[in-house]
Amino acid sequence: LASSEVKHEPSQVKVGDSVVIGGSRVVVMAGPCSVESEEQIIESARLVKEAGATMLRGGAFKPRTSPYSFQGLEEEGLKMLAKARDLTGLPFVTEVINPETVDLVADYADMLQIGARNSQNFALLKKVGQCGKPILLKRGMAMTIQEFLMSAEYIMSEGNQGVVLCERGIRTFETATRNTLDLSAIPVLKLKTHLPVVIDPSHGTGNYHYVAPMCYAAVAAGADGLIVEVHPDPERASSDGPQSLKPKKFAAMMQKLRLFAEAD
Ligand code: PEP
Numbered sequence: 001l002a003s004s005e006v007k008h009e010p011s012q013v014k015v016g017d018s019v020v021i022g023g024s025r026v027v028v029m030a031g032p033c034s035v036e037s038e039e040q041i042i043e044s045a046r047l048v049k050e051a052g053a054t055m056l057r058g059g060a061f062k063p064r065t066s067p068y069s070f071q072g073l074e075e076e077g078l079k080m081l082a083k084a085r086d087l088t089g090l091p092f093v094t095e096v097i098n099p100e101t102v103d104l105v106a107d108y109a110d111m112l113q114i115g116a117r118n119s120q121n122f123a124l125l126k127k128v129g130q131c132g133k134p135i136l137l138k139r140g141m142a143m144t145i146q147e148f149l150m151s152a153e154y155i156m157s158e159g160n161q162g163v164v165l166c167e168r169g170i171r172t173f174e175t176a177t178r179n180t181l182d183l184s185a186i187p188v189l190k191l192k193t194h195l196p197v198v199i200d201p202s203h204g205t206g207n208y209h210y211v212a213p214m215c216y217a218a219v220a221a222g223a224d225g226l227i228v229e230v231h232p233d234p235e236r237a238s239s240d241g242p243q244s245l246k247p248k249k250f251a252a253m254m255q256k257l258r259l260f261a262e263a264d
């Protein structure tokens with residue numbers, strides 16, 4: 001179902017009432033790694049909207065490497081995201097980490113994110129295939145492109161054609177960056193599938209210094225969208241501060257992005 005041999009024209013995935021991923025404009029989703037408080041997510045939503053983002057991101061259920069790290073505000077976080085959407089009009093994407101909470105997350109969110117660590121959790125993929133909301137499917141950190149497409153197939157074969165693929169860096173021998181962002185995945189996926197492709201330079205590099213150049217390169221290489229971590233006060237973030245852009249840096253990046261593509 002995901003193959004470009006089956007469907008030749010590029011797919012467009014609608015999110016909320018206003019956003020289309022895979023159209024002529026690059027869709028920018030931005031916001032903090034984690035929802036931390038109502039004030040934090042509302043302020044983030046206002047700032048990223050002002051800079052030109054058309055979708056909000058924020059995690060309420062956090063799949064942390066350590067069980068002792070902040071695990072997210074769960075349903076309270078979803079309510080805060082919904083409030084930020086009501087105030088700004090930005091639809092939001094948020095992660096769902098297990099099949100039991102898919103219905104709950106789908107009640108609030110405009111788009112459900114499957115994280116890198118869950119990208120071959122087949123029970124979860126099948127469940128989101130039945131949820132009726134579009135899915136942002138991240139590539140696993142040790143996943144081949146073929147396996148990535150098979151994970152998309154799990155969702156689509158349950159009846160959900162609204163799948164957007166997200167490259168977020170893979171694990172290599174290189175340690176200078178958190179992961180190695182595989183930008184060649186963009187043209188490869190464009191050849192193999194009709195599904196839209198979004199790039200996550202924040203998890204892809206793990207360092208805010210490298211985020212803007214990777215955004216420009218991704219758009220130049222044909223990405224349909226970007227998902228970028230932005231925090232009003234990265235030093236105090238409960239997760240992923242070192243890779244989060246300050247709002248001013250994000251706004252400057254959005255300005256320059258317009259040189260490379262029509263960006264939303
Ligand atoms: C995230 O988006 O905050 C996240 C946990 O991403 P990934 O699953 O790509 O690590």
Ligand code: MN
Pocket residue numbers: 033034203229239240
């Ligand atoms: Mn993160």
